[in-house]
Amino acid sequence: MWRRRLGALLLRSPPSSSSPAASSCQRSRHHLLPTEEPLALNRLARLFTSQAGSDGDGGHSQKPFIAFVLGGPGSGKGTQCTKIASDFGFVHLSAGDLLRHEIASGSEKGELILDIIKQGRIVPSEITVELIRKAMEMSNANKVLIDGFPRCEENRVAFERIVGTEPDIVIFFDCPEDEMVKRLLGRNQGRVDDNIETIKKRLKVFESLNIPVVDYYSSRGKVHKINATGTADEIFEAVRRIFSSLRF
Numbered sequence: 001m002w003r004r005r006l007g008a009l010l011l012r013s014p015p016s017s018s019s020p021a022a023s024s025c026q027r028s029r030h031h032l033l034p035t036e037e038p039l040a041l042n043r044l045a046r047l048f049t050s051q052a053g054s055d056g057d058g059g060h061s062q063k064p065f066i067a068f069v070l071g072g073p074g075s076g077k078g079t080q081c082t083k084i085a086s087d088f089g090f091v092h093l094s095a096g097d098l099l100r101h102e103i104a105s106g107s108e109k110g111e112l113i114l115d116i117i118k119q120g121r122i123v124p125s126e127i128t129v130e131l132i133r134k135a136m137e138m139s140n141a142n143k144v145l146i147d148g149f150p151r152c153e154e155n156r157v158a159f160e161r162i163v164g165t166e167p168d169i170v171i172f173f174d175c176p177e178d179e180m181v182k183r184l185l186g187r188n189q190g191r192v193d194d195n196i197e198t199i200k201k202r203l204k205v206f207e208s209l210n211i212p213v214v215d216y217y218s219s220r221g222k223v224h225k226i227n228a229t230g231t232a233d234e235i236f237e238a239v240r241r242i243f244s245s246l247r248f
């Protein structure tokens with residue numbers, strides 16, 4: 001089963017040591033949190049061991065269908081994911097929501113995440129991937145939307161290494177900057193990063209770090225680019241055409 005392959009991959013992962021203080025995508029080389037990585041490895045090693053030979057555990061024995069949903073801040077990822085989840089039976093996992101949930105838990109890790117989000121920077125990949133991996137595991141879904149991830153090359157590589165798989169498709173919402181800024185300033189959800197100063201930083205991070213990820217998946221023929229201007233319903237018509245043509 002795919003989780004067994006995942007366990008095997010993890011058991012081959014090399015150990016590492018470096019500081020948790022800096023955000024991985026802003027650094028030039030890969031880094032792993034010294035305490036996080038062995039923890040993740042141990043947990044997954046256990047998973048690997050306990051599930052060997054137990055396909056009848058009620059869980060999905062096949063790799064879930066995974067769609068990464070990308071686009072600049074305010075491009076409408078969350079809005080469209082809600083519609084896709086409801087019409088096509090996907091579980092919607094928002095990387096940003098998982099990180100905000102960790103902040104709300106009051107954990108020490110949450111303090112680090114809050115600091116990075118306030119600056120519009122990218123949280124160390126191992127933290128985000130571990131939250132996504134756990135959420136995927138808990139949902140036990142066979143169709144998953146991963147919204148707002150991967151935000152940078154390191155996110156992408158960490159997902160492939162830790163979860164042990166690649167997305168089946170990548171949806172990219174293409175939206176002009178002025179429209180994204182207008183939407184974010186009107187979002188009104190009390191977010192610490194929806195202010196003009198942080199929005200400018202997020203847009204820069206999007207251009208320099210997230211667009212290369214979209215380009216990477218484009219070169220592998222996985223990207224469906226959608227014009228994200230117009231009403232949410234108009235955009236969803238284009239989204240619907242893509243999802244209706246898929247065979248999950």
Ligand SMILES: Nc1ncnc2c1ncn2[C@@H]1O[C@H](COP(=O)(O)OP(=O)(O)O)[C@@H](O)[C@H]1O
Pocket residue numbers: 071072073074075076077078079080183184186187188228229230231232233235
């Ligand atoms: N097509 C649209 N036209 C106008 N406003 C939109 C549209 N889609 C979403 N919004 C609004 O813009 C804001 C950002 O949308 P959201 O889905 O949270 O984007 P993202 O997850 O990409 O940041 C929200 O307030 C949302 O209600």
Ligand SMILES: Nc1ccn([C@@H]2O[C@H](COP(=O)(O)OP(=O)(O)O)[C@@H](O)[C@H]2O)c(=O)n1
Pocket residue numbers: 072073074077078095096097099116117118120121122123124128147148149150151155193202
């Ligand atoms: N993969 C991710 C996703 C979000 N984040 C952080 O969380 C913030 C909010 O992400 P989000 O996806 O909720 O934001 P929107 O694009 O939906 O506005 C980002 O600006 C990053 O600081 C991250 O570090 N890594």
Ligand SMILES: [Mg+2]
Pocket residue numbers: 077078094096148
């Ligand atoms: Mg969002």
